[in-house]
Amino acid sequence: MSDSSTRTPPTRERVATAPAATASADDFGRQKTAVADLPPPDAFAVQVVHGVLEVLAGVREVDQLARWLSGDVYSAVVARANLTARARSARGLPALRTTHAVRNVHVSSPADHVVEAAVIVTTRVRTRAVALRLEGLDGRWRVTSLGVL
Template identity: 35%
Template sequence: MTTLAESSPPVQQLPADIPAQPAPLRAEQRWFAQEGWQQFQQRCAQRPRFRLQRESELPRLLAAMGAAESVSAESSASSDGQRPDPLAGQRQERRQILAIARVVCQATAEVLAGVRSAAQLDRWLEPEVHSKVRQRAAITARQRPSHSAVRPQALRFRAERAVHLRTGVWEIAVVFSEELRTRACALRIQAHRGRWRVTAMELG
Protein backbone atom coordinates (compact mmCIF):
# COMPACT_ATOMS: atom_id res chain seq x y z
CA MET A 1 0.00 0.00 0.00
CA THR A 2 1.39 3.36 -1.13
CA THR A 3 1.24 6.14 1.39
CA LEU A 4 0.33 9.82 0.59
CA ALA A 5 3.84 10.96 1.33
CA GLU A 6 5.28 8.48 -1.19
CA SER A 7 2.83 9.50 -3.99
CA SER A 8 3.37 13.32 -3.66
CA PRO A 9 5.97 14.93 -5.96
CA PRO A 10 9.14 16.11 -4.31
CA VAL A 11 9.12 19.73 -3.10
CA GLN A 12 11.58 21.95 -5.01
CA GLN A 13 13.86 24.01 -2.84
CA LEU A 14 14.13 27.78 -3.63
CA PRO A 15 17.59 29.26 -4.19
CA ALA A 16 19.16 30.70 -1.11
CA ASP A 17 19.18 34.28 -2.50
CA ILE A 18 15.37 34.34 -3.05
CA PRO A 19 13.34 35.01 0.13
CA ALA A 20 10.48 32.69 0.92
CA GLN A 21 8.03 35.62 1.19
CA PRO A 22 8.41 38.77 -0.98
CA ALA A 23 8.85 42.04 0.86
CA PRO A 24 5.75 44.30 0.90
CA LEU A 25 5.64 47.16 -1.60
CA ARG A 26 6.25 50.58 -0.12
CA ALA A 27 5.79 53.94 -1.81
CA GLU A 28 8.94 55.98 -1.61
CA GLN A 29 8.52 59.74 -1.35
CA ARG A 30 11.30 62.01 -2.46
CA TRP A 31 11.20 65.67 -1.51
CA PHE A 32 13.09 68.50 -3.16
CA ALA A 33 15.99 69.79 -1.20
CA GLN A 34 15.53 73.43 -0.29
CA GLU A 35 18.13 74.56 -2.82
CA GLY A 36 16.72 72.34 -5.60
CA TRP A 37 13.15 73.57 -5.07
CA GLN A 38 14.21 77.21 -5.31
CA GLN A 39 16.03 76.51 -8.57
CA PHE A 40 12.93 74.77 -9.93
CA GLN A 41 10.75 77.78 -9.07
CA GLN A 42 13.23 80.15 -10.75
CA ARG A 43 13.19 78.08 -13.95
CA CYS A 44 9.39 78.14 -14.03
CA ALA A 45 9.35 81.91 -13.55
CA GLN A 46 11.76 82.39 -16.45
CA ARG A 47 9.69 80.41 -18.96
CA PRO A 48 7.97 82.68 -21.53
CA ARG A 49 4.20 82.89 -21.52
CA PHE A 50 2.97 82.39 -25.06
CA ARG A 51 0.08 84.81 -25.21
CA LEU A 52 -0.50 88.40 -26.15
CA GLN A 53 -0.49 90.54 -23.05
CA ARG A 54 -2.81 93.07 -24.67
CA GLU A 55 -5.38 90.33 -25.38
CA SER A 56 -6.32 90.43 -21.71
CA GLU A 57 -7.98 93.79 -22.24
CA LEU A 58 -10.12 92.72 -25.21
CA PRO A 59 -13.10 91.56 -23.08
CA ARG A 60 -13.16 94.99 -21.45
CA LEU A 61 -13.04 96.73 -24.82
CA LEU A 62 -15.79 94.53 -26.24
CA ALA A 63 -17.96 95.15 -23.18
CA ALA A 64 -17.48 98.88 -23.63
CA MET A 65 -18.62 98.60 -27.25
CA GLY A 66 -22.05 97.52 -26.05
CA ALA A 67 -22.35 100.51 -23.71
CA ALA A 68 -23.18 104.10 -24.52
CA GLU A 69 -19.57 105.19 -24.35
CA SER A 70 -17.25 104.46 -27.23
CA VAL A 71 -14.56 101.88 -27.07
CA SER A 72 -11.01 103.03 -26.67
CA ALA A 73 -8.38 101.48 -28.88
CA GLU A 74 -5.66 102.60 -26.52
CA SER A 75 -3.96 99.87 -24.53
CA SER A 76 -2.82 100.14 -20.97
CA ALA A 77 -0.23 97.45 -21.51
CA SER A 78 3.30 98.75 -21.86
CA SER A 79 4.65 95.79 -23.79
CA ASP A 80 3.51 92.93 -25.96
CA GLY A 81 4.04 89.25 -25.40
CA GLN A 82 4.41 86.52 -27.96
CA ARG A 83 1.91 84.71 -30.13
CA PRO A 84 -0.56 82.40 -28.40
CA ASP A 85 0.69 78.89 -27.85
CA PRO A 86 -0.41 76.67 -30.78
CA LEU A 87 -1.43 74.08 -28.19
CA ALA A 88 -4.20 76.43 -27.12
CA GLY A 89 -5.88 75.55 -30.39
CA GLN A 90 -7.26 77.46 -33.32
CA ARG A 91 -10.60 77.95 -31.58
CA GLN A 92 -9.11 80.15 -28.87
CA GLU A 93 -6.94 81.99 -31.38
CA ARG A 94 -9.98 82.57 -33.59
CA ARG A 95 -11.83 84.22 -30.70
CA GLN A 96 -8.88 86.52 -30.14
CA ILE A 97 -8.66 87.42 -33.82
CA LEU A 98 -12.39 88.22 -34.04
CA ALA A 99 -12.11 90.36 -30.92
CA ILE A 100 -9.24 92.32 -32.48
CA ALA A 101 -11.23 92.73 -35.70
CA ARG A 102 -14.17 94.18 -33.75
CA VAL A 103 -11.98 96.63 -31.89
CA VAL A 104 -10.24 97.76 -35.08
CA CYS A 105 -13.56 98.17 -36.94
CA GLN A 106 -15.02 100.21 -34.08
CA ALA A 107 -11.97 102.45 -33.78
CA THR A 108 -11.69 102.91 -37.56
CA ALA A 109 -15.35 103.91 -37.83
CA GLU A 110 -14.79 106.50 -35.11
CA VAL A 111 -11.69 107.84 -36.90
CA LEU A 112 -13.68 108.28 -40.12
CA ALA A 113 -16.48 109.95 -38.16
CA GLY A 114 -14.03 112.47 -36.76
CA VAL A 115 -14.40 111.53 -33.10
CA ARG A 116 -11.06 109.73 -32.73
CA SER A 117 -7.51 110.46 -33.74
CA ALA A 118 -5.98 108.16 -36.34
CA ALA A 119 -2.86 107.99 -34.18
CA GLN A 120 -4.73 105.69 -31.80
CA LEU A 121 -4.72 102.99 -34.48
CA ASP A 122 -0.97 103.08 -34.96
CA ARG A 123 -0.25 100.06 -32.78
CA TRP A 124 -2.86 97.92 -34.55
CA LEU A 125 -2.23 98.78 -38.22
CA GLU A 126 0.74 98.36 -40.50
CA PRO A 127 2.09 101.70 -41.81
CA GLU A 128 0.56 101.25 -45.28
CA VAL A 129 -2.88 100.47 -43.86
CA HIS A 130 -2.59 103.29 -41.34
CA SER A 131 -1.75 105.75 -44.12
CA LYS A 132 -4.86 104.76 -46.09
CA VAL A 133 -7.07 105.24 -43.03
CA ARG A 134 -5.61 108.72 -42.46
CA GLN A 135 -6.18 109.69 -46.10
CA ARG A 136 -9.76 108.46 -46.05
CA ALA A 137 -10.41 110.25 -42.77
CA ALA A 138 -9.11 113.50 -44.28
CA ILE A 139 -11.43 113.15 -47.30
CA THR A 140 -14.40 112.39 -45.07
CA ALA A 141 -13.61 115.39 -42.87
CA ARG A 142 -13.68 117.75 -45.88
CA GLN A 143 -17.08 116.43 -46.92
CA ARG A 144 -18.56 116.67 -43.43
CA PRO A 145 -20.49 119.86 -42.58
CA SER A 146 -18.49 121.97 -40.16
CA HIS A 147 -21.45 122.54 -37.85
CA SER A 148 -22.42 118.87 -37.55
CA ALA A 149 -21.86 117.32 -34.14
CA VAL A 150 -20.93 113.63 -34.23
CA ARG A 151 -21.05 111.41 -31.19
CA PRO A 152 -19.37 107.99 -31.06
CA GLN A 153 -21.80 105.16 -31.70
CA ALA A 154 -21.28 101.53 -30.75
CA LEU A 155 -21.37 99.30 -33.81
CA ARG A 156 -23.82 96.42 -34.07
CA PHE A 157 -22.01 93.44 -35.52
CA ARG A 158 -24.23 91.38 -37.80
CA ALA A 159 -21.92 88.67 -39.14
CA GLU A 160 -18.31 87.56 -38.81
CA ARG A 161 -16.16 85.05 -40.62
CA ALA A 162 -12.54 84.14 -39.93
CA VAL A 163 -10.36 81.94 -42.15
CA HIS A 164 -7.06 80.55 -40.92
CA LEU A 165 -4.73 80.69 -43.93
CA ARG A 166 -1.57 79.44 -42.24
CA THR A 167 0.27 79.74 -38.97
CA GLY A 168 -0.05 83.31 -37.72
CA VAL A 169 -2.17 84.55 -40.65
CA TRP A 170 -5.94 85.13 -40.58
CA GLU A 171 -8.43 86.75 -42.93
CA ILE A 172 -11.63 88.14 -41.43
CA ALA A 173 -14.84 89.49 -42.92
CA VAL A 174 -17.10 91.56 -40.68
CA VAL A 175 -20.55 93.03 -41.35
CA PHE A 176 -21.70 95.73 -38.94
CA SER A 177 -24.37 98.40 -38.72
CA GLU A 178 -23.91 102.04 -37.83
CA GLU A 179 -26.68 104.46 -37.04
CA LEU A 180 -27.82 104.94 -40.65
CA ARG A 181 -26.23 102.18 -42.73
CA THR A 182 -24.68 98.72 -42.80
CA ARG A 183 -21.08 98.26 -43.84
CA ALA A 184 -18.64 95.42 -44.49
CA CYS A 185 -14.97 95.24 -43.65
CA ALA A 186 -12.32 92.72 -44.73
CA LEU A 187 -9.07 92.43 -42.78
CA ARG A 188 -5.92 90.38 -42.84
CA ILE A 189 -4.30 90.00 -39.42
CA GLN A 190 -0.82 88.55 -39.04
CA ALA A 191 1.51 87.83 -36.15
CA HIS A 192 4.71 89.78 -36.61
CA ARG A 193 7.47 90.11 -34.02
CA GLY A 194 5.23 88.99 -31.21
CA ARG A 195 2.29 91.24 -32.09
CA TRP A 196 -0.95 90.89 -34.02
CA ARG A 197 -1.05 93.51 -36.78
CA VAL A 198 -3.61 94.38 -39.45
CA THR A 199 -1.65 94.11 -42.70
CA ALA A 200 -4.57 94.75 -45.08
CA MET A 201 -8.03 96.26 -44.65
CA GLU A 202 -10.87 97.15 -47.02
CA LEU A 203 -13.85 99.04 -45.60
CA GLY A 204 -17.04 99.29 -47.65
Protein backbone atom coordinates in the same frame (compact mmCIF):
# COMPACT_ATOMS: atom_id res chain seq x y z
CA MET B 1 69.94 101.18 -10.37
CA SER B 2 68.50 99.31 -13.20
CA ASP B 3 69.17 99.89 -16.79
CA SER B 4 66.06 100.89 -18.81
CA SER B 5 67.34 99.02 -21.82
CA THR B 6 67.15 95.71 -20.00
CA ARG B 7 63.59 96.22 -18.79
CA THR B 8 61.08 93.89 -20.39
CA PRO B 9 57.87 95.38 -21.66
CA PRO B 10 54.76 94.58 -19.65
CA THR B 11 52.91 91.56 -20.90
CA ARG B 12 49.22 91.61 -21.66
CA GLU B 13 47.14 88.70 -20.61
CA ARG B 14 45.15 87.12 -23.33
CA VAL B 15 41.49 86.76 -22.50
CA ALA B 16 39.76 83.82 -24.06
CA THR B 17 36.80 84.95 -26.12
CA ALA B 18 33.97 82.89 -27.45
CA PRO B 19 33.64 82.77 -31.20
CA ALA B 20 31.32 85.48 -32.48
CA ALA B 21 27.83 84.24 -33.23
CA THR B 22 26.77 84.91 -36.76
CA ALA B 23 23.43 86.67 -37.08
CA SER B 24 21.33 86.48 -40.17
CA ALA B 25 19.14 89.22 -41.57
CA ASP B 26 16.10 87.22 -40.43
CA ASP B 27 17.06 87.76 -36.79
CA PHE B 28 16.55 91.51 -37.06
CA GLY B 29 13.37 91.70 -39.15
CA ARG B 30 9.81 91.11 -38.10
CA GLN B 31 9.30 87.68 -36.58
CA LYS B 32 6.19 85.73 -37.54
CA THR B 33 4.04 84.54 -34.66
CA ALA B 34 1.73 81.53 -34.87
CA VAL B 35 -2.02 82.04 -34.50
CA ALA B 36 -2.05 79.73 -31.47
CA ASP B 37 0.36 82.06 -29.63
CA LEU B 38 -1.85 85.15 -30.12
CA PRO B 39 -5.16 86.36 -28.66
CA PRO B 40 -8.38 85.35 -30.46
CA PRO B 41 -8.38 87.02 -33.89
CA ASP B 42 -12.14 87.63 -34.01
CA ALA B 43 -12.11 89.77 -30.84
CA PHE B 44 -9.09 91.73 -32.10
CA ALA B 45 -10.75 92.28 -35.51
CA VAL B 46 -13.91 93.63 -33.86
CA GLN B 47 -11.88 96.07 -31.73
CA VAL B 48 -9.93 97.34 -34.73
CA VAL B 49 -13.10 97.74 -36.80
CA HIS B 50 -14.73 99.79 -34.02
CA GLY B 51 -11.62 101.96 -33.83
CA VAL B 52 -11.42 102.51 -37.58
CA LEU B 53 -15.11 103.41 -37.84
CA GLU B 54 -14.71 105.88 -34.98
CA VAL B 55 -11.74 107.45 -36.78
CA LEU B 56 -13.80 107.78 -39.95
CA ALA B 57 -16.65 109.32 -37.93
CA GLY B 58 -14.21 111.89 -36.54
CA VAL B 59 -14.54 110.96 -32.86
CA ARG B 60 -11.18 109.19 -32.45
CA GLU B 61 -7.63 110.12 -33.43
CA VAL B 62 -6.01 107.77 -35.92
CA ASP B 63 -2.80 107.82 -33.86
CA GLN B 64 -4.55 105.62 -31.30
CA LEU B 65 -4.63 102.80 -33.86
CA ALA B 66 -1.07 103.21 -35.15
CA ARG B 67 0.40 100.33 -33.16
CA TRP B 68 -2.03 97.83 -34.71
CA LEU B 69 -1.87 99.03 -38.33
CA SER B 70 0.91 98.53 -40.85
CA GLY B 71 2.35 101.66 -42.47
CA ASP B 72 0.31 101.32 -45.67
CA VAL B 73 -2.95 100.72 -43.82
CA TYR B 74 -2.25 103.61 -41.45
CA SER B 75 -1.66 105.97 -44.39
CA ALA B 76 -4.87 104.82 -46.09
CA VAL B 77 -6.93 105.35 -42.92
CA VAL B 78 -5.43 108.83 -42.44
CA ALA B 79 -6.28 109.76 -46.05
CA ARG B 80 -9.84 108.47 -45.78
CA ALA B 81 -10.36 110.16 -42.40
CA ASN B 82 -9.22 113.46 -43.89
CA LEU B 83 -11.66 113.07 -46.79
CA THR B 84 -14.59 112.34 -44.49
CA ALA B 85 -13.64 115.27 -42.23
CA ARG B 86 -13.61 117.62 -45.23
CA ALA B 87 -16.97 116.26 -46.39
CA ARG B 88 -18.47 116.83 -42.92
CA SER B 89 -17.00 120.33 -42.82
CA ALA B 90 -18.38 121.23 -46.26
CA ARG B 91 -21.86 120.16 -45.15
CA GLY B 92 -21.52 121.82 -41.75
CA LEU B 93 -22.09 118.55 -39.90
CA PRO B 94 -20.47 117.82 -36.53
CA ALA B 95 -18.64 114.60 -35.77
CA LEU B 96 -21.11 112.33 -34.01
CA ARG B 97 -20.37 109.22 -31.98
CA THR B 98 -22.49 106.42 -33.38
CA THR B 99 -23.13 103.00 -31.93
CA HIS B 100 -21.83 100.14 -34.08
CA ALA B 101 -23.47 96.76 -33.63
CA VAL B 102 -21.47 93.79 -34.87
CA ARG B 103 -23.70 91.40 -36.79
CA ASN B 104 -21.25 88.77 -38.04
CA VAL B 105 -17.56 87.98 -37.87
CA HIS B 106 -16.12 85.48 -40.34
CA VAL B 107 -12.52 84.35 -39.79
CA SER B 108 -10.31 82.10 -41.89
CA SER B 109 -6.62 81.28 -41.64
CA PRO B 110 -4.85 80.74 -44.98
CA ALA B 111 -1.44 80.38 -43.27
CA ASP B 112 -0.18 79.69 -39.75
CA HIS B 113 0.51 83.35 -38.92
CA VAL B 114 -2.22 84.94 -41.09
CA VAL B 115 -5.93 85.46 -40.46
CA GLU B 116 -8.41 87.03 -42.84
CA ALA B 117 -11.60 88.39 -41.30
CA ALA B 118 -14.83 89.94 -42.55
CA VAL B 119 -16.84 91.94 -40.01
CA ILE B 120 -20.41 93.08 -40.70
CA VAL B 121 -21.31 96.18 -38.67
CA THR B 122 -24.59 98.11 -38.56
CA THR B 123 -25.61 101.53 -37.33
CA ARG B 124 -29.04 103.16 -37.35
CA VAL B 125 -28.38 104.48 -40.84
CA ARG B 126 -26.27 101.91 -42.68
CA THR B 127 -24.62 98.53 -42.73
CA ARG B 128 -20.93 98.16 -43.52
CA ALA B 129 -18.66 95.27 -44.32
CA VAL B 130 -15.03 95.54 -43.25
CA ALA B 131 -12.42 93.11 -44.56
CA LEU B 132 -9.13 92.73 -42.68
CA ARG B 133 -5.95 90.76 -43.06
CA LEU B 134 -4.23 90.18 -39.73
CA GLU B 135 -0.69 88.91 -39.45
CA GLY B 136 0.96 87.64 -36.31
CA LEU B 137 4.17 89.67 -36.11
CA ASP B 138 6.47 90.10 -33.13
CA GLY B 139 4.02 88.49 -30.71
CA ARG B 140 0.94 90.57 -31.62
CA TRP B 141 -1.64 91.02 -34.33
CA ARG B 142 -0.99 93.60 -37.01
CA VAL B 143 -3.50 94.74 -39.67
CA THR B 144 -1.74 94.53 -43.04
CA SER B 145 -4.79 95.07 -45.25
CA LEU B 146 -8.09 96.82 -44.61
CA GLY B 147 -11.13 97.48 -46.74
CA VAL B 148 -14.25 99.35 -45.56
CA LEU B 149 -17.30 99.06 -47.81
